[in-house]
Amino acid sequence: MLGAAGALLCLACGMAAGSWMRERRLARWRMLSAWMEAISGMRVLLEQERPSLPELLQSAAECISSGTGAQQAAQRLKHTACCIASQPLLSVTDAYASACCKITATWEKQEERAAMERLFRQLGSGTAAMREQAAAACLRRLKPLEEHARMEAEKGGKLCMQLGMLLGLMAGIALW
Amino acid sequence: MNWQETISFFGNCMPKSIGRALASQQEGTVREIRMRAGGRGSLLTHKGELVCTGLMSQGQIAQTAEALCDHALYARAEEQRQGFVTLRGGHRMGLCGRVITQGQSVRALREISSICVRVAGQWHGAADELLPHMIDEDGRVRSTLVIGMPGMGKTTMLRDACRRLSEAGIHMCVVDERSEIAAMCAGVAQLEVGPNTDVLDGCCKEAGMRWMLRAMSPDVLVTDELGSTLDVQAVQEAARSGVAVMATLHGRDMETALSRGMLYQLVRDRIFERYALLDTRQVGRIVSICDEQLRPLASKEAV
Incomplete structure (x- = not known):
């Protein structure tokens, strides 16, 4: 019906869909890894230097490596820092919520979102030890999520690609 | 930090009623800014006390204290234990609240309920006599x-x-x-x-x-x-x-x-x-x- 060109087009579409699914999984893994890098950096800063909150978030953002997912995490930290610096009466939780609205990450799941919101709620008050403890607790919460996301990205990502290609091929053959 | 920068700093960090009252003051006239939970803010000027409108909650007081310290109040625990923290520009913020003690010594300050900011000023000629x-x-x-x-x-x-x-x-x-x-x-x-x-x-x-x-x-x-x-x-x-x-x-x-x-x-x-x-x-x-x-x-x- 569609001919050879149509079949090839279906195959390409299937592969693109598979690739998109894979990229989403990779992005989630990168974002979780980025959060963990940033929070580890925060812990050291809280313990050693005790900077102001905007400085802490800016420095933590600089610990993050590049790549889709990681970039969004860094941008959120920077945006939160800017919000607090420009509107000092804004709470840390509100500043982070504003950053989440501005810098969206569709691959982000409720578990990590809740963990980060909880961290930002705790970062806004208490002693240095309490804040450092909050960061450590958040790391513990994110660790299994990151492990799971890595597995999903490595195994599931490959599977998505193969499945996309297969479905595209089948659709192409059926429509030929 | 000149007077305009001081007004802008305090205006950003303090409730709006105090910010407005401060904006109308001339350089060197304001000596203290006071805030209490459940009370109104006030400015102590050379002419007397200027009471601002609007009651303040404890949450607002705590938030103001955090904002005045550039969100680094946690890093100033030692100063807090002495009852005051020095702010950007050399202003001094005295604090009151619930004190947590250990034996005879002050361990921490929680639930900040009052703030008294002493406005620092550069007075050229203050030491002329000395x-x-x-x-x-x-x-x-x-x-x-x-x-x-x-x-x-x-x-x-x-x-x-x-x-x-x-x-x-x-x-x-x-x-x-x-x-x-x-x-x-x-x-x-x-x-x-x-x-x-x-x-x-x-x-x-x-x-x-x-x-x-x-x-x-x-x-x-x-x-x-x-x-x-x-x-x-x-x-x-x-x-x-x-x-x-x-x-x-x-x-x-x-x-x-x-x-x-x-x-x-x-x-x-x-x-x-x-x-x-x-x-x-x-x-x-x-x-x-x-x-x-x-x-x-x-x-x-x-x-």
Whole structure:
């Protein structure tokens, strides 16, 4: 019906869909890894230097490596820092919520979102030890999520690609 | 930090009613800003108290305290334990709330309920009266102690003397434990302390004075509010090494200051060559200047 060109087009579409699914999984893994890098950096800063909150978030953002997912995490930290610096009466939780609205990450799941919101709620008050403890607790919460996301990205990502290609091929053959 | 920057800083960090009231004030007129949970904010000006509209909650007070400290109140636990924190621009924020104690010592402050911000000001000429007594016939700076009640201009006088001596080419070293003399921010002094002045910010007086002696070879060491025997020991060490010291001490008059023991020790060892006593009612007014044995050199009748 569609001919050879149509079949090839279906195959390409299937592969693109598979690739998109894979990229989403990779992005989630990168974002979780980025959060963990940033929070580890925060812990050291809280313990050693005790900077102001905007400085802490800016420095933590600089610990993050590049790549889709990681970039969004860094941008959120920077945006939160800017919000607090420009509107000092804004709470840390509100500043982070504003950053989440501005810098969206569709691959982000409720578990990590809740963990980060909880961290930002705790970062806004208490002693240095309490804040450092909050960061450590958040790391513990994110660790299994990151492990799971890595597995999903490595195994599931490959599977998505193969499945996309297969479905595209089948659709192409059926429509030929 | 000039007055416009000060208004902008306070306006951003404090409730709007206080920000509006501050914006209408002239430079040098506001002395204190007070806020209480469940009460109204107020400004203490030269003309009297100006009460702002709108009641403030405890949450607002706590949020204001955090904002004024650039969201780094947690890092100022040691200062909080002493009851106040120095802000950007050298302003001093006194705090009240629920104190958590351990034995006899203060461990932390929670549920901040009151704030009193003492607005710092640069007053050129505050040390005009004192300076002639500080320089001897050979042009050497005499060690000088300024004694006065809180809020009567001790630090302002010390800062102005430091600036003037520094401008005259004397190498001044400031140990600014509470960031009140120079108000350092990102390595830059927010208040004028002179072009020939090095500032060690946030370091305790005892360690700071030793540091300066070792590292910066000062002509004059400047520090604020001597308060402990360790501070006195550090001053003695500096004086013995031939460096002049300029410092301040809390006290209503010479008698009450001497009764604290610390001043007695300093007079006994003749550490300071000049003592300036400030008036208890008029800010920045010297009522008497004494020599190293506390004999008055010049005195004025208190208003």
